[in-house]
Amino acid sequence: MSAKVVVSKRRNVNRQAIFLITLWPFPEDFFLSDPELKSKVPLEYLSHKEKYEEAVRKACLLFRKVIQLQNEGKGGMDNFREVLGGQLGSAILPDGNPITLHYVMFIPTLMGQGTIEQQAEWIQKAWNCDIIGTYAQTELGHGTFIRGLETVAKYDPKTEEFVLHSPTLTAYKWWPGGLGHSANYAVVVAQLYTQGKCHGIHPFVVQLRDEETHEPLPGIKIGEIGCKLGMNSTNNGYLGFDNVRIPRNYMLMKNSQVLPDGTYVKSPSSKLTYGTMIFVRVVLVQDAATYLKKASIIATRYSAIRHQSQIKPDQPEPQILDYVTQQYKLFPNIASCFAFQYAATWLWDTYNNITEELETGQLDNLPELHATACVLKAVSTADAAQGVEMLRLACGGHGYMTASNLPSTYGLVTAMCTYEGENTVLLLQTARFLVKMWQNKTNVYKLPTMKYLATALNRATPFEKSVEWVIAALQKTAAGKIDLANRHLNERVAKGQSYEDAWNNTSIELVSAAEVHGRTIIVEQFYNTVQGYKSRVSKELGTVLEQLLQLYAVNAALRCTGDFLRFTEVLGKDITVLQTWLEELLSQIRPNAVGLVDSFDMRDEILSSALGCYDGNVYERLFNEAQKSPLNAEPVNKSYNLYLKPFIKAQL
Ligand SMILES: CC/C=C\C/C=C\C/C=C\CCCC(=O)SCCNC(=O)CCNC(=O)[C@H](O)C(C)(C)COP(=O)(O)OP(=O)(O)OC[C@H]1O[C@@H](n2cnc3c(N)ncnc32)[C@H](O)[C@@H]1OP(=O)(O)O
Numbered sequence: 001m002s003a004k005v006v007v008s009k010r011r012n013v014n015r016q017a018i019f020l021i022t023l024w025p026f027p028e029d030f031f032l033s034d035p036e037l038k039s040k041v042p043l044e045y046l047s048h049k050e051k052y053e054e055a056v057r058k059a060c061l062l063f064r065k066v067i068q069l070q071n072e073g074k075g076g077m078d079n080f081r082e083v084l085g086g087q088l089g090s091a092i093l094p095d096g097n098p099i100t101l102h103y104v105m106f107i108p109t110l111m112g113q114g115t116i117e118q119q120a121e122w123i124q125k126a127w128n129c130d131i132i133g134t135y136a137q138t139e140l141g142h143g144t145f146i147r148g149l150e151t152v153a154k155y156d157p158k159t160e161e162f163v164l165h166s167p168t169l170t171a172y173k174w175w176p177g178g179l180g181h182s183a184n185y186a187v188v189v190a191q192l193y194t195q196g197k198c199h200g201i202h203p204f205v206v207q208l209r210d211e212e213t214h215e216p217l218p219g220i221k222i223g224e225i226g227c228k229l230g231m232n233s234t235n236n237g238y239l240g241f242d243n244v245r246i247p248r249n250y251m252l253m254k255n256s257q258v259l260p261d262g263t264y265v266k267s268p269s270s271k272l273t274y275g276t277m278i279f280v281r282v283v284l285v286q287d288a289a290t291y292l293k294k295a296s297i298i299a300t301r302y303s304a305i306r307h308q309s310q311i312k313p314d315q316p317e318p319q320i321l322d323y324v325t326q327q328y329k330l331f332p333n334i335a336s337c338f339a340f341q342y343a344a345t346w347l348w349d350t351y352n353n354i355t356e357e358l359e360t361g362q363l364d365n366l367p368e369l370h371a372t373a374c375v376l377k378a379v380s381t382a383d384a385a386q387g388v389e390m391l392r393l394a395c396g397g398h399g400y401m402t403a404s405n406l407p408s409t410y411g412l413v414t415a416m417c418t419y420e421g422e423n424t425v426l427l428l429q430t431a432r433f434l435v436k437m438w439q440n441k442t443n444v445y446k447l448p449t450m451k452y453l454a455t456a457l458n459r460a461t462p463f464e465k466s467v468e469w470v471i472a473a474l475q476k477t478a479a480g481k482i483d484l485a486n487r488h489l490n491e492r493v494a495k496g497q498s499y500e501d502a503w504n505n506t507s508i509e510l511v512s513a514a515e516v517h518g519r520t521i522i523v524e525q526f527y528n529t530v531q532g533y534k535s536r537v538s539k540e541l542g543t544v545l546e547q548l549l550q551l552y553a554v555n556a557a558l559r560c561t562g563d564f565l566r567f568t569e570v571l572g573k574d575i576t577v578l579q580t581w582l583e584e585l586l587s588q589i590r591p592n593a594v595g596l597v598d599s600f601d602m603r604d605e606i607l608s609s610a611l612g613c614y615d616g617n618v619y620e621r622l623f624n625e626a627q628k629s630p631l632n633a634e635p636v637n638k639s640y641n642l643y644l645k646p647f648i649k650a651q652l
C-alpha cells in the first residue's frame, strides 16, 4: 500500500485542494468500461424479479473478471475487496450483490473455523465458485441473541452424521444474503447436541441445493424473504430444515470437535466461534467511510452548481455552498470521511495483528479487539447513515430523486446499522468490556485503546482551543461516564437488584459511555495520522488536514457539550469559543471544499449520480434521466381512457 499525494485542481486556483489518498493498483477501467456490466434499463424500472436476475448476471460477470485478473497475477484479495465494497461494488450492483456473502462470510468462516483438512476440502471449491455459499446464523426469532438460536444439529453416532432440524417457524434461518435462490451451500449456525447434551452454537457446512439442477435438496425449505428498504437484489432468504442429515466432518472443527463416538471436545474459548463477525465489523468501518465519501462528493458538487435565493438583495443568486448552514451540513461530513478512513485503516491493521496472535493460541487481546470492533462499527455506521441522510436533505428536491443516487446510498448505509450486530447491542458489548476494565483497573494500563482510562478521570483539563484539549476532554468524559454508570450499577445492586436488572436499568448510560469511548478512539487516530503525515507532505496539505482534523474534533466536542459540562472543567463561555472555532473552520475549508471531495477520486460511473457528475451538468442529466422513464415512451397513458376519462366524465 503506497500513499501518494494526489493534486486535484478544480477550474481555478483558489479551489486547489489536495488530498492524501492511498492508491490501490486496482484496474477500475477493466470493470467500468465493460458494457456488459452496465444496465440496459435503469434498475428502478425493473420488476423485483428482473432486478434480481440482472444482479445475478452482473455478479457472475464481475467475479469472473476478478478471477481472470487473479489468474493473470494482477492482484488477489484486494480486488475482491474493491468489487464487494461500497465503491465499485455498489456502483455496479446498487441494489446489492446476491453473491457477496460467499466472499464476505462463507469463505472467511471456512478459513477461520475449519480444520486444515476441511479447508483443503472446501476452500478451493469455494474460490473456484464450484459451490456458492452464504452465512446462515440469524433466524426469524433470533438475530442478536445467538445463544438463543433454535436450529438444532443432533449427532447420530450410529451413522456418524448430524441431523439438522428447525423445530419451530421461528427457528427458520431468516436474512442470510444469497440464501433465497443463489447459494447452494451455507455455513449454518446451530445448537450442537451430542450424547444427550447441548454444547451451544457451532458452525456446520450444509448443502442446500443440487449442484447440477440447483433444486432444493430433500428436507430443505428455502426461498427469499421479500422486499426491503433497500438492497433488494441481495436475495436475502429463509431456510428451514426437516431432519436433514450431514456427515460428521461437515461440522467446522477447528475450535471444538465431535469425535466419531459422539464425544465432544471443547474449544479453548467459546468466543472463537464469533470470529467471523469481528472480521465483517472491521470491514464495515471502511464501508461507512466509502458510502459517506460518495454522498459527500454528490452533495458538495451539487452545492457548487446550485444557485438559489439571495444573500444580499442586489446580488445574483449565490451558490448554496456559500450558505453557512449548508457548509455546516457538508463539511463536518467531509471531515468524518477522513476520520473513518483513518480509523478503518488502523482497525484493519489491529485486526490482522491480533488475528495472527490468535493463530498461535494467544487470546489475550481478543476481548479488546471485540470491544473496539463493536464500538467503531456502531459509531461509524450510525454517523455515516445520519450523514448520508443529512447530505440528501442538503440537496433539496433533487436529492430525493433516484437519479441522485442518494436514496439508494442511504438504503445501503443504513442497513449497516443493523446487520453484523445491531448497533445498540454492539455498544452494550463495548460497555460490558469497559466496565470490566474499570472494575479491574490493573488491566487498563496494558490495552492501547484503554490506557487513558487509568488517568483521565482525575486529570485536570482546563479549556484551550486545541485538538489536544478536545481529546483530553473526550477521554475525561468517557472515564467519567463509565465511572458514573459503574457507580449506578453498584447502587442498584446494593438496593437489592440483581446484577442483570441493574445492568438493564443502567443501559442508557452504558451505551452513551461506550459511544464517547468510541469517539475518543476515532479522534485520537485522526490526530495520530495527521501528526504522522505533517512532516511528509507539503505545507498546504498539512494545513488542509489540520483544518479537517480540527473540524472533526470541534464538531465531536459540540455534540458532547452536555457531558463536557458535567465531566470536565469546561464552562458555557468555552462552548461559545468552540462554536466560533467551528464557524471559522467552515470558512477556511470553503475554498477547498470541491477540491477535497474531488480528491476522494470516485469516477462518475462510481457515483452514478445526476447531481454529482464531475462536469456539473446537473439539469441536463436530470432531464435525460427523466426521459428513461417508461411512462415517457407515450404522451397519453392507457389509464386515461380506462379510468381518468370515465371518471372526469362522470363528474360533469
Ligand atoms: C468487503 C465486504 C464489504 C462489505 C460487507 C457487505 C455486505 C455484508 C452484508 C451482510 C453481512 C451481514 C451478515 C450478518 O448480519 S451475520 C449475523 C450477524 N449477527 C450478529 O452479529 C449477532 C450479534 N450478537 C452477538 O454477537 C452476541 O449474541 C452478543 C450480542 C455479543 C451476545 O453474546 P453472548 O455470548 O450471548 O453474551 P455475552 O455474555 O454478552 O458474551 C459472552 C462473552 O463473549 C464475548 N464475545 C461476544 N461476542 C464476541 C465476538 N464476536 N468476539 C469475541 N468475543 C465475543 C463477550 O465479550 C463476552 O465475554 P466476557 O469475557 O465478557 O464473558
Ligand SMILES: Cc1cc2nc3c(=O)[nH]c(=O)nc-3n(C[C@H](O)[C@H](O)[C@H](O)COP(=O)(O)OP(=O)(O)OC[C@H]3O[C@@H](n4cnc5c(N)ncnc54)[C@H](O)[C@@H]3O)c2cc1C
Pocket: 101, 135, 136, 137, 138, 141, 142, 143, 144, 145, 174, 175, 176, 177, 231, 236, 415, 418, 419, 420, 421, 422, 424, 425, 428
Ligand atoms: C440487509 C441485512 C442483511 C443481513 N444479512 C445477514 C446474513 O447474511 N446472515 C445472517 O445470519 N444475518 C443477516 N442479517 C441479520 C442481522 O444480522 C440481524 O438483523 C441483526 O443481528 C439484528 O438482529 P434482529 O434483526 O433479530 O434484531 P433484534 O435482535 O430482535 O433487535 C431488535 C431490537 O431489539 C434490541 N435489542 C436486542 N437485544 C438487545 C439487548 N440485549 N439489549 C438491548 N437491546 C436489545 C435491538 O437493539 C434492536 O433495537 C442481515 C440483516 C440485514 C438488515
